[in-house]
Amino acid sequence: MLLLASGQPAAWAQMRGNDCPIGSYRLDDGSHVDVGKGNDDHLRWRRQDGTTGELTRGVDGTWTSTLGWTGRDDGKRIGFDCDAGRITFAGVPGRRIELEVTDTSFDGAGVRLAGRLVMPKGNARVPIVVLVHGSEHSSARDSYPLQRQLPAEGVGVFVYDKRGTGASGGNYTQNYLLLANDAIAALGEARRLAGVRAGRIGYQGGSQGGWVAPLAAKIAPVDFVIVGFGLAVSPLDEDREAIALDLASHGYGPDEVTKAMQVADATAAIVASGFREGYDQLAAVRAKYGDEPWFEHVRGNISFFMLDNPEATVREQGPVLLPGVPAHYDPMPVLRNLDTPQLWILGADDRDAPSAETVRRLRALQAAGKPITVAVFPGAGHGIYEYETTADGGRVDTRNPEGYFAMMRDFVLHGRLGGRRYGTSAIYRAGEEEQVAGPPVAGPARR
Known part of the structure; x- marks a missing residue:
């Protein structure tokens, strides 16, 4: 256990390079912006109003920003002075909140x-x-x-x-x-x-x-x-509701949803067995409905994994992905x-x-x-x-x-x-x- 009087945890205080800016900042206009880890070498900023962007560091040390997760430049430029705990966010200066x-x-x-x-x-x-x-x-x-x-x-x-x-x-x-x-x-x-x-x-x-x-x-x-x-x-009802929504969003009605629930029943049996049983039931449903237009739109929250992968993969990876889940x-x-x-x-x-x-x-x-x-x-x-x-x-x-x-x-x-x-x-x-x-x-x- 470690308490740092500076107000930064050990994991933050020792950061350098791309990670040193991590923290929340109070800008001079009274608003806040948080900077945290993103994917790979990127950072991500978030504001209390819900706006966010991914940050990429340029060769000059300035960070460019994209809109949300779209990858499109949003025009914001951000600079950090890590030693001083300062930020310039889209032209507005600020200081790290201790x-x-x-x-x-x-x-x-x-x-x-x-x-x-x-x-x-x-x-x-x-x-x-x-x-x-x-x-x-x-x-x-x-x-x-x-x-x-x-x-x-x-x-x-x-x-x-x-x-x-x-x-x-x-x-x-x-x-x-x-x-x-x-x-x-x-x-x-x-x-x-x-x-x-x-x-x-x-x-x-x-x-x-x-x-x-x-x-x-x-x-x-x-x-x-x-x-x-x-x-x-x-969790299994979540999957059923997601499948029904999948089909409804593609214009299918109650008849197709009723058929799709047989897919949900089959995949539920596999999950409930700990991925040991139920594959014959799923194969039978696939053989019965696999060529109907609606079938390709069945995704759900769990079923897609069993529909997209061969049985051997599902048997091996299913218990790792959902260990102990009370289905x-x-x-x-x-x-x-x-x-x-x-x-x-x-x-x-x-x-x-x-x-x-x-x-x-x-x-x-x-x-x-x-x-x-x-x-x-x-x-x-x-x-x-x-x-x-x-x-x-x-x-x-x-x-x-x-x-x-x-x-x-x-x-x-x-x-x-x-x-x-x-x-x-x-x-x-x-x-x-x-x-x-x-x-x-x-x-x-x-x-």
Whole structure:
């Protein structure tokens, strides 16, 4: 464990070359910009309004930027003076925000995990968010920008590498109960390190974290849970909903969807068996429908892997890609019995984790009196990303929508969203009808 008085963790303080600019900066116009790791030798900037771009370093030391993930130059030029902790972002100078950072290791459920507590400077008590992984295999400590963005606005963050990733021990798994127990251990470590500065504390989980975080909160109570682009249905139901959406988006109707559900049944049998059985059933469905026009559009969230690869590959790689996944896990018993305030943020155009049934279920829980707030962003896909559609029907992400970061920040700081508007999102609260979207949120909420 190491606490640096300079406010930069060991991993950041020793960076040179392309990595030395990593940090959050306060610009002279009062706004913030975060710079973190990107792909390969690139960096990525993000602003609290949801805009983002990839940075590439030129021979003169100046960094050029592209719009979102499009690869198109957005005209911004960024310069860094790492020794002085300064940035010039699109012509506006700024200075690195000093944060108090503690790197640590702690015991999860039978493994040693690597974590990091990032706190705003000072002695004041602050709320703390524990970031719960999605299904990725990468290091959260390397890649999660919220570990700097939230502390830059008065919120503490604990980020950790889940088992089998980054610097943490153990084997990668998708066993939600095991991951929930690791999250509980992470929360305990965050509370221990923060000491008297620890205020309200809870979880923020994206995608798969939407199954794990509420489960952890039910086992060991917390003050709040935020779920981003998660689901209130099982993993296999997610696949079925994604397949139905695949076909609907290509103009097919109920008859074709009914046939496609036989594909989903076959792939579900393979997953549920641990990739040991069910291949004859899938082969039979493929032989029956493989030549029909709709079949090529069946993708789903899991099925595409079994449709695109030979049986030998699926048998070998399936258990590695989805180790321990509770395919039939039903999150509703946990959610029906969870009285923790929750904020669910969903994308209306999410093709990986379709949100319609989850919204319906969450609204039913609201009607039953559960303290759940639901925010749905139109035109946003998985990750709550806005996107451009390519000629072949694919998507290229451009940014998070206005208001996405602000609603997470405000929910952590105040335990509610209040009456504010957050970009174009439709907000549903227990006992209320839809709140019509209004002007985007301009800045941080006042305490």
